[in-house]
Amino acid sequence: xxxxxxxxxxxxxxxxxxxxxxxxxxxxxxxxxxxxxxxxxxxxxxxxxxxxxxxxxxxxxxxxxxxxxxxxxxxxxxxxxxxxxxxxxxxxxxxxxxxxxxxxxxxxxxxxxxxxxxxxxxxxxxxxxxxxxxxxxxxxxxxxxxxxxxxxxxxxxxxxxxxxxxxxxxxxxxxxxxxxxxxxxxxxxxxxxxxxxxxxxxxxxxxxxxxxxxxxxxxxxxxxxxxxxxxxxxxxxxxxxxxxxxxxxxxxxxxxxxxxxxxxxxxxxxxxxxxxxxxxxxxxxxxxxxxxxxxxxxxxxxxxxxxxxxxxxxxxxxxxxxxxxxxxxxxxxxxxxxxxxxxxxxxxxxxxxxxxxxxxxxxxxxxxxxxxxxxxxxxxxxxxxxxxxxxxxxxxxxxxxxxxxxxxxxxxxxxxxxxxxxxxxxxxxxxxxxxxxxxxxxxxxxxxxxxxxxxxxxxxxxxxxxxxxxxxxxxxxxxxxxxxxxxxxxxxxxxxxxxxxxxxxxxxxxxxxxxxxxxxxxxxxxxxxxxxxxxxxxxxxxxxxxxxxxxxxxxxxxxxxxxxxxxxxxxxxxxxxxxxxxxxxxxxxxxxxxxxxxxxxxxxxxxxxxxxxxxxxxxxxxxxxxxxxxxxxxxxxxxxxxxxxxxxxxxxxxxxxxxxxxxxxxxxxxxxxxxxxxxxxxxxxxxxxxxxxxxxxxxxxxxxxxxxxxxxxxxxxxxxxxxxxxxxxxxxxxxxxxxxxxxxxxxxxxxxxxxxxxxxxxxxxxxxxxxxxxxxxxxxxxxxxxxxxxxxxxxxxxxxxxxxxxxxxxxxxxxxxxxxxxxxxxxxxxxxxxxxxxxxxxxxxxxxxxxxxxxxxxxxxxxxxxxxxxxxxxxxxxxxxxxxxxxxxxxxxxxxxxxxxxxxxxxxxxxxxxxxxxxxxxxxxxxxxxxxxxxxxxxxxxxxxxxxxxxxxxx
DNA sequence: CTGATCACG
DNA sequence: GACGTACGTGATCAGG
Numbered sequence: 001x002x003x004x005x006x007x008x009x010x011x012x013x014x015x016x017x018x019x020x021x022x023x024x025x026x027x028x029x030x031x032x033x034x035x036x037x038x039x040x041x042x043x044x045x046x047x048x049x050x051x052x053x054x055x056x057x058x059x060x061x062x063x064x065x066x067x068x069x070x071x072x073x074x075x076x077x078x079x080x081x082x083x084x085x086x087x088x089x090x091x092x093x094x095x096x097x098x099x100x101x102x103x104x105x106x107x108x109x110x111x112x113x114x115x116x117x118x119x120x121x122x123x124x125x126x127x128x129x130x131x132x133x134x135x136x137x138x139x140x141x142x143x144x145x146x147x148x149x150x151x152x153x154x155x156x157x158x159x160x161x162x163x164x165x166x167x168x169x170x171x172x173x174x175x176x177x178x179x180x181x182x183x184x185x186x187x188x189x190x191x192x193x194x195x196x197x198x199x200x201x202x203x204x205x206x207x208x209x210x211x212x213x214x215x216x217x218x219x220x221x222x223x224x225x226x227x228x229x230x231x232x233x234x235x236x237x238x239x240x241x242x243x244x245x246x247x248x249x250x251x252x253x254x255x256x257x258x259x260x261x262x263x264x265x266x267x268x269x270x271x272x273x274x275x276x277x278x279x280x281x282x283x284x285x286x287x288x289x290x291x292x293x294x295x296x297x298x299x300x301x302x303x304x305x306x307x308x309x310x311x312x313x314x315x316x317x318x319x320x321x322x323x324x325x326x327x328x329x330x331x332x333x334x335x336x337x338x339x340x341x342x343x344x345x346x347x348x349x350x351x352x353x354x355x356x357x358x359x360x361x362x363x364x365x366x367x368x369x370x371x372x373x374x375x376x377x378x379x380x381x382x383x384x385x386x387x388x389x390x391x392x393x394x395x396x397x398x399x400x401x402x403x404x405x406x407x408x409x410x411x412x413x414x415x416x417x418x419x420x421x422x423x424x425x426x427x428x429x430x431x432x433x434x435x436x437x438x439x440x441x442x443x444x445x446x447x448x449x450x451x452x453x454x455x456x457x458x459x460x461x462x463x464x465x466x467x468x469x470x471x472x473x474x475x476x477x478x479x480x481x482x483x484x485x486x487x488x489x490x491x492x493x494x495x496x497x498x499x500x501x502x503x504x505x506x507x508x509x510x511x512x513x514x515x516x517x518x519x520x521x522x523x524x525x526x527x528x529x530x531x532x533x534x535x536x537x538x539x540x541x542x543x544x545x546x547x548x549x550x551x552x553x554x555x556x557x558x559x560x561x562x563x564x565x566x567x568x569x570x571x572x573x574x575x576x577x578x579x580x581x582x583x584x585x586x587x588x589x590x591x592x593x594x595x596x597x598x599x600x601x602x603x604x605x606x607x608x609x610x611x612x613x614x615x616x617x618x619x620x621x622x623x624x625x626x627x628x629x630x631x632x633x634x635x636x637x638x639x640x641x642x643x644x645x646x647x648x649x650x651x652x653x654x655x656x657x658x659x660x661x662x663x664x665x666x667x668x669x670x671x672x673x674x675x676x677x678x679x680x681x682x683x684x685x686x687x688x689x690x691x692x693x694x695x696x697x698x699x700x701x702x703x704x705x706x707x708x709x710x711x712x713x714x715x716x717x718x719x720x721x722x723x724x725x726x727x728x729x730x731x732x733x734x735x736x737x738x739x740x741x742x743x744x745x746x747x748x749x750x751x752x753x754x755x756x757x758x759x760x761x762x763x764x765x766x767x768x769x770x771x772x773x774x775x776x777x778x779x780x781x782x783x784x785x786x787x788x789x790x791x792x793x794x795x796x797x798x799x800x801x802x803x804x805x806x807x808x809x810x811x812x813x814x815x816x817x818x819x820x821x822x823x824x825x826x827x828x829x830x831x832x833x834x835x836x837x838x839x840x841x842x843x844x845x846x847x848x849x850x851x852x853x854x855x856x857x858x859x860x861x862x863x864x865x866x867x868x869x870x871x872x873x874x875x876x877x878x879x880x881x882x883x884x885x886x887x888x889x890x891x892x893x894x895x896x897x898x899x900x901x902x903x904x905x906x907x908x909x910x911x912x913x914x915x916x917x918x919x920x921x922x923x924x925x926x927x928x929x930x931x932x933x934x935x936x937x938x939x940x941x942x943x944x945x946x947x948x949x950x951x952x953x954x955x
Numbered sequence: 956c957t958g959a960t961c962a963c964g
Numbered sequence: 965g966a967c968g969t970a971c972g973t974g975a976t977c978a979g980g
Contacts, residue, residue: 707962905964
């Protein structure tokens, strides 16, 4: 096969303008705007990746405008005189385009006195004349004249990388109605207001096309003018003939420019990785850098990424928050906020927000539940103190929200305002920043608005500072705390505005001026926090986990929350009733044994009854001066033959199940959707795990037969099934990988029962007892072992436990080294890291309090393992939608595959029965491959999948 | 509001 | 010399 040469000519200057308007306003770690540069970089990357493909380049060069002066200015001094100045934040990006091109080691052509279009035309013709194929990477209509095939058989086409569309002769004809060689004639008639090419006044694309179609050429059309029947058009053609002829010259591309670089020297090879890596690092393009290092088909050579120890010890003790100089910002001034009560005002604000390209958004609602609350208002901020509040659902005290006679303050009709906001909130070109924006996503999704692209200051804070805050609501990432810590500002609190407890009023009843101060401040603070926190990500190594793991997850989790899961109310009600009967019976029996009535549910009363009145031994008082009556104590009593202990244990189980599950879940059913919608927190667990609240669906019973009956109440819709996909032993597998434990790795690779294998190694034989003990030891390892802890669990003495630990370390070399290394690193740096770079801080790791310190040490050993597992399932979740869509499985559609729940190492889906066999392999492979390509694990990730009508059957 | 207890991974 | 034992969560209840 004779390989045909294929030259790609990239119209760099034109691209950057389009990229600027298409992409959000990103900045690099130094604060330089780089959104357009990022777009340019990804485009070059994609082109370079196509090197080996059929339609891909063999040769490639970038053509840039050196100056806007050319021969055209000499013949027409008004040429391009109307060009507006480029936007302020685009100007500094021009030189970066050159840097980017050099970073890719690509030939770059920029000649003074010649426009890029002419240079592209000259190269394209020269290459086509040699019989090469040419692709012009641009969508500039002027260049469409060039499309076609040369006598030597070389084709010239165009590629619009933003729309991934090829433009050949057919596409040109579709656009202009004429063949490519006549495009210049059409353009000459049309003119171009941006380049200030006059054309013929009053002739637009439609008329121009028709004239050329009818007469065959510009000259013929102009010549035919005198014979036309009397019309405005005829007059204009006659009067402005000279303009058209001048325009024809201006739109003609100069195809004989001197070629500064020989075409043969534009050969495209493998891109040298070093300069590219330096460039990507400088501008904080973490995702590309990761691909380069991960060798994922990127343009660079394959290299293995080494999940690193934290590199920068100085970071450890850098004070958080004020370590960076605060960007100069005026103090918060609530009197500067605007309250938008008319369509005109809102219109102006939306326009300003489009221009700002970065807007902080916050919604105010009537309640905390995003699935039920009514929208009361929206606030926006586009700069410090430049914030507004748009009241939408306010009413005066006493009136009801839906009471049409209630007195309402002046406000824009809700649907009108939302229709106006929708284009802004959905525009690709405007970044929407929120504090916990998942909430706003859900509220607005219920009004048909799909907010994107998004940023979240809470998630940014979590990527930077997980674990740093000692305590506090929102895990230390709540807005009031962040404002205090980073901006030194005390926010108005919700309590101050709405009151607390019984006297609390819904936000809709807050007077509008007061509501404006509160709501607009939230948006203002969010805007400020974003500008303050975002740059820290790149500096402190948080970009990868934020951009690649957590940020993409926000809309995914929001979708899961909106889907909810169906629970069978009747089934729960029946269980509640049964549990009520049995607890009542048990209570009577317990009172009888005790010889008096008391509150069984009170540990204090129970302790007194058991150990004082009834005189059982083994009572231990804790620091509260109260006997402990927990499960282990009661089980010991039970073993000594105390019938009351058995009954109390049974009572507790049923009471727990009834109050926490069968009663509470019925209440949690959303009356509108008839489903249960949990709320996931993305910052709930310091290790990076999700947590679930209202209700918590991550602790639904499974371990006991009676508990599993509750799980059976979680069901699929009619005609659907639930599919549960579990990672098997993921944390042990990760421990085997991260600590490089050869015997464990081999056992996993061979698909062995890992606890049995451990039992074999440790005790020399496998039976029920040794396997159970081995399982306990395996978990002990993951949690940071102590001889006393293990002794307690196994019911042996501490020194026996120590012997077992020693045997474990000897049999599984690597584990001890991993533990010691991790603790040393954390002591030194203050944080641990997952394989994907997620940090967890341990501020008490060097505490003088031994218990505190040892607690931190165990947590620090566990965090990289638990956190890596969390990263992996999060990556799987983010990829699941696109993977299902590609397989035609319609993620999120009512008749497609819907992802409903995440339980740390398990994902639960709902789907029509008929899709199961198609969905199973997709889900399986997305989950099993979720660590790659960034991380190549030395153990396979096992995924077990089951299906059934209910959640229990799906296991 | 805190501590004890117990549901999950 | 005493401490207090596995990591990570959230909901509920009793009691101050």
